[in-house]
Amino acid sequence: xxxxxxxxxxxxxxxxxxLDTLVGEALKHGGxxxxxxxxxxxxxxLSLRDGAVTxxxxxxxxxxxxxxxxxxxxxxxxxxxxAMPDMLESARAASAIADGTSAFYEHSxxxxxxxxxxxxxxxxxxPNPAADRYPVHVHWRETEASALIPFLQKLEQAVxxxxxxxxxxxxxxxxxxxxxxxxxSLRELKYETRPMASVGVTVIFQQGGQVENKTVSRSxxxxxxxxxxxxxxxxxxxxxxxxxxxxxxxxxxxxxxxxVMGAGASGILLHEAMGHAFEADFNRKGTSIFSDKMGQRVxxxxxxxxxxxxxxxxxxxxxxxxxxxxxxxxxxxxxxxLTSYLHDRISARHYGVSPTGNGRRESFRYxxxxxxxxTYMESGQASPADIIASVPQGIYVDEFANGQVKIGxxxxxxxxxxxxxxxxxxxxxxxxxxxIIGNGPEALRNMVAVGNDLAIDPGxxxxxxxxxxxxxxxxxxxxxxxxxxGGE
Amino acid sequence: xxxxxxxxxxxxxxxxxFALENGAQKVRVTLNKSLMELFGILNGQLDKVTHALDRxxxxxxxxxxxxxxxxxxxxxxxxxxxxxxxxxxTVRNLEPDPARDLxxxxxxxxxxxTGRELDLYDPAYETLTSEKRREMALGTSVWQRKAxxxxxxxxxxxxxxxxxxxxxxxxxxxxxxxxxxxxTSFEIGYEVTVEDPSGNRYASYWWDATPKLEQILxxxxxxxxxxxxxxxxxIGPQDHPGGKCDIVVDSECASKFLTPVLNALGGYAVQxxxxxxxxxxxxxxxxxxxxxxxxxxxxxxxxxxxxxxEGVATQExxxxxxxxxxxxxxxxxxxxxxxxAPTIEDxxxxxxxxxxxxxxxxxxLRKVGKGILITGFNGGNSNSSTGDFSYGIEGFAFADGRxxxxxxxxxxxxxxxxLWSRLIAVADDARLCMSKLIPTLAFEKIDCNG
Numbered sequence: 001x002x003x004x005x006x007x008x009x010x011x012x013x014x015x016x017x018x019l020d021t022l023v024g025e026a027l028k029h030g031g032x033x034x035x036x037x038x039x040x041x042x043x044x045x046l047s048l049r050d051g052a053v054t055x056x057x058x059x060x061x062x063x064x065x066x067x068x069x070x071x072x073x074x075x076x077x078x079x080x081x082x083a084m085p086d087m088l089e090s091a092r093a094a095s096a097i098a099d100g101t102s103a104f105y106e107h108s109x110x111x112x113x114x115x116x117x118x119x120x121x122x123x124x125x126x127p128n129p130a131a132d133r134y135p136v137h138v139h140w141r142e143t144e145a146s147a148l149i150p151f152l153q154k155l156e157q158a159v160x161x162x163x164x165x166x167x168x169x170x171x172x173x174x175x176x177x178x179x180x181x182x183x184x185s186l187r188e189l190k191y192e193t194r195p196m197a198s199v200g201v202t203v204i205f206q207q208g209g210q211v212e213n214k215t216v217s218r219s220x221x222x223x224x225x226x227x228x229x230x231x232x233x234x235x236x237x238x239x240x241x242x243x244x245x246x247x248x249x250x251x252x253x254x255x256x257x258x259x260v261m262g263a264g265a266s267g268i269l270l271h272e273a274m275g276h277a278f279e280a281d282f283n284r285k286g287t288s289i290f291s292d293k294m295g296q297r298v299x300x301x302x303x304x305x306x307x308x309x310x311x312x313x314x315x316x317x318x319x320x321x322x323x324x325x326x327x328x329x330x331x332x333x334x335x336x337x338l339t340s341y342l343h344d345r346i347s348a349r350h351y352g353v354s355p356t357g358n359g360r361r362e363s364f365r366y367x368x369x370x371x372x373x374x375t376y377m378e379s380g381q382a383s384p385a386d387i388i389a390s391v392p393q394g395i396y397v398d399e400f401a402n403g404q405v406k407i408g409x410x411x412x413x414x415x416x417x418x419x420x421x422x423x424x425x426x427x428x429x430x431x432x433x434x435x436i437i438g439n440g441p442e443a444l445r446n447m448v449a450v451g452n453d454l455a456i457d458p459g460x461x462x463x464x465x466x467x468x469x470x471x472x473x474x475x476x477x478x479x480x481x482x483x484x485x486g487g488e
Numbered sequence: 489x490x491x492x493x494x495x496x497x498x499x500x501x502x503x504x505x506f507a508l509e510n511g512a513q514k515v516r517v518t519l520n521k522s523l524m525e526l527f528g529i530l531n532g533q534l535d536k537v538t539h540a541l542d543r544x545x546x547x548x549x550x551x552x553x554x555x556x557x558x559x560x561x562x563x564x565x566x567x568x569x570x571x572x573x574x575x576x577x578t579v580r581n582l583e584p585d586p587a588r589d590l591x592x593x594x595x596x597x598x599x600x601x602t603g604r605e606l607d608l609y610d611p612a613y614e615t616l617t618s619e620k621r622r623e624m625a626l627g628t629s630v631w632q633r634k635a636x637x638x639x640x641x642x643x644x645x646x647x648x649x650x651x652x653x654x655x656x657x658x659x660x661x662x663x664x665x666x667x668x669x670x671x672t673s674f675e676i677g678y679e680v681t682v683e684d685p686s687g688n689r690y691a692s693y694w695w696d697a698t699p700k701l702e703q704i705l706x707x708x709x710x711x712x713x714x715x716x717x718x719x720x721x722x723i724g725p726q727d728h729p730g731g732k733c734d735i736v737v738d739s740e741c742a743s744k745f746l747t748p749v750l751n752a753l754g755g756y757a758v759q760x761x762x763x764x765x766x767x768x769x770x771x772x773x774x775x776x777x778x779x780x781x782x783x784x785x786x787x788x789x790x791x792x793x794x795x796x797x798e799g800v801a802t803q804e805x806x807x808x809x810x811x812x813x814x815x816x817x818x819x820x821x822x823x824x825x826x827x828x829a830p831t832i833e834d835x836x837x838x839x840x841x842x843x844x845x846x847x848x849x850x851x852x853l854r855k856v857g858k859g860i861l862i863t864g865f866n867g868g869n870s871n872s873s874t875g876d877f878s879y880g881i882e883g884f885a886f887a888d889g890r891x892x893x894x895x896x897x898x899x900x901x902x903x904x905x906x907l908w909s910r911l912i913a914v915a916d917d918a919r920l921c922m923s924k925l926i927p928t929l930a931f932e933k934i935d936c937n938g
Binding site: 046052053055079093094096213254285365406407411414 | 541
């Protein structure tokens with residue numbers, strides 16, 4: 001959603017001359033670059049428990065973050081008021097990073113032509129509503145809770161009737177709308193309004209003395225129009241899907257074995273075990289396992305790994321990142337070769353490349369750092385059935401939780417919520433509560449088959465690297481030849 | 489002004505009164521203010537300076553038998569009044585919930601009027617200047633003398649942060665509650681990556697936090713080296729056959745095993761039938777050697793609190809006594825829903841009491857003799873309904889009470905009810921910087937898989 005520029009200037013009670021004044025103050029003692037990030041976010045939430053929507057609320061977060069870069073060093077401060085004296089105080093606090101030896105504001109603008117001591121290219125032009133990646137038809141802020149409550153009730157009822165073992169159903173709707181205005185010492189002015197909404201349903205089942213739970217979620221950058229009857233049907237069906245197998249599932253015998261990752265949510269492995277290691281700040285600091293792998297083969301020919309901010313309505317979509325750099329589709333791995341890290345302006349300058357639109361932040365309280373958007377692997381040639389049939393003995397997994405990776409070593413551990421044994425090329429007994437352990441670069445090298453069924457998971461994925469930002473992930477069915485499966 | 493001002497507190501009270509005058513029958517207001525200064529170091533150089541000042545006003549509104557929670561950081565009176573009117577309209581749209589209420593006045597705190605009662609505020613905070621903070625932060629780096637430290641490895645990166653903060657909070661409600669909590673905090677943390685001669689990388693961290701400036705000073709000089717020692721200790725990992733092993737869990741990471749137990753005692757989990765401790769209060773479900781006390785009123789200690797988010801007074805009591813859970817944590821809402829007697833809403837500063845005559849981790853290793861020492865967790869999960877868990881672990885094999893080598897790609901699996909019945913030692917080395925005081929623990933015959 002993109003309103004006219006005046007809407008944002010009035011919202012934040014600033015004029016364009018004041019923006020220049022703030023940047024000038026922040027760079028008064030030196031520094032190469034300054035940016036301002038104004039934010040006005042409204043959060044709303046409703047939750048249904050024990051059959052009734054009895055909890056809800058709204059929350060407002062408003063302020064401006066001011067960043068000064070001195071080389072690759074960052075000074076950051078923010079104000080929760082956009083009164084000029086408060087913002088000037090923050091600008092002075094952010095300027096503490098400067099040591100008085102760097103270029104002044106006017107010099108840095110003039111130096112843009114040859115790029116010396118500058119953060120990077122300019123991104124000219126005004127935001128274009130026609131190219132908006134998150135159009136909204138029915139606005140969250142203008143919708144009363146009374147208009148949203150029936151959706152939660154219908155979803156709860158749609159789930160309740162599907163399985164006699166259900167003992168509890170909880171439904172949650174959370175939305176937020178964020179107005180942002182960004183300005184920097186390159187005199188780039190960007191503004192937009194970002195919607196985000198998530199629906200979640202958690203179901204607790206009981207069979208005899210055994211209790212199982214399942215959570216299903218959907219999250220999009222869109223308006224109230226996402227709350228449809230078809231979404232209720234889709235989520236209710238998924239909430240009870242496979243629950244018989246969940247009750248029957250056991251921990252299998254562990255060991256080293258081939259692992260087939262099902263399409264969709266298994267993409268979290270790509271995000272955690274590979275994507276983070278491609279974020280350029282880890283590489284700039286020398287902490288990533290991929291720090292010295294640029295231009296080298298990291299997996300088999302034919303594999304493409306992408307981080308994409310251009311998927312309309314996707315949880316990871318961005319018209320602009322939080323540094324005002326246009327959202328884009330970035331190929332990190334092309335035909336098996338590592339071709340790009342994910343950059344913010346600092347790392348782009350360090351590596352002498354253009355920023356990739358990955359400079360993101362949780363809110364105006366944080367300086368941006370390289371973050372993923374929608375991370376996925378492109379489809380390959382193999383059919384999923386053929387991939388499973390090629391495995392004499394192994395594990396098929398289709399739902400993960402609690403993945404964790406050590407960026408420096410690349411070691412990862414993922415908890416598998418559901419999956420199946422593969423025996424003689426066929427899915428047999430259901431399994432659960434196992435861990436898959438491996439190493440990111442090794443797992444990439446051992447990826448020997450890629451299916452033709454890429455699915456981007458629509459769930460509420462949030463990445464927690466220092467700050468929380470919304471992301472999404474996806475993957476086709478893939479076969480990793482050898483991973484450690486922790487079982488009985 | 490760093491602390492909450494009289495004007496800000498008056499605005500919070502005026503907001504409560506305005507809500508009461510415009511349709512709310514009961515109101516709770518929480519006003520928070522925090523100030524944080526951070527200086528980041530990357531490879532010996534100042535890399536980041538952050539100045540953060542936050543304020544927020546949270547409103548819990550009880551309107552016509554309905555309930556909603558709201559917050560805003562736009563603290564101008566007119567804007568707040570518009571926000572409160574909209575909030576009251578929103579609550580009226582929700583369904584009634586008779587279980588919602590403020591805590592009874594006799595349960596709320598009476599001895600937290602100044603915010604200073606727990607001695608968690610250090611006046612020395614006011615004396616720190618930006619220059620002093622910068623100097624302290626830069627002084628924590630070892631990058632300039634890394635050659636001396638690089639014994640059999642190379643230090644690839646060193647990333648540290650010194651920060652200090654002031655937090656000031658007031659809770660008031662329409663039943664007459666007024667409570668204040670003020671604390672300062674001083675923190676140091678480092679993450680490092682080292683590389684062995686074969687090019688293998690190992691990362692680790694260390695950190696400390698104290699409420700008083702003078703208490704953090706010793707850690708400023710040692711934090712980075714400790715992180716490096718922890719990283720270098722991982723060099724040369726070996727596969728371990730696994731099986732049933734005795735395990736020792738370092739105090740730095742032992743909360744991984746106790747936190748799910750405390751969560752399972754949460755009233756909400758019990759009410760939602762999502763707790764492996766459902767109907768287990770009063771029963772001997774853990775080892776008789778396990779006693780956990782809540783010590784919320786430990787003066788001068790990180791994490792101490794005189795009241796919870798509802799303003800309910802904390803008190804010292806046994807959470808688990810000789811293996812028997814004594815009560816669930818039931819806030820006012822869950823009490824109203826379930827009929828259980830209300831308590832404090834959560835464990836505040838739980839302490840696992842020593843057992844087995846061991847003071848330190850080394851004592852525990854000697855007592856156990858042989859097994860796996862867990863120094864960190866990497867991924868995994870636990871099932872809140874069943875208590876089943878499976879975690880990736882980092883650590884070392886030990887024999888004859890001494891560490892022999894690091895292990896890799898290992899998991900520990902089991903069930904919390906079973907795990908805590910296998911407790912064989914609890915040291916007395918809990919880290920005071922943590923809100924949960926959990927010392928080094930030892931358990932016998934636990935499934936460890938490679």
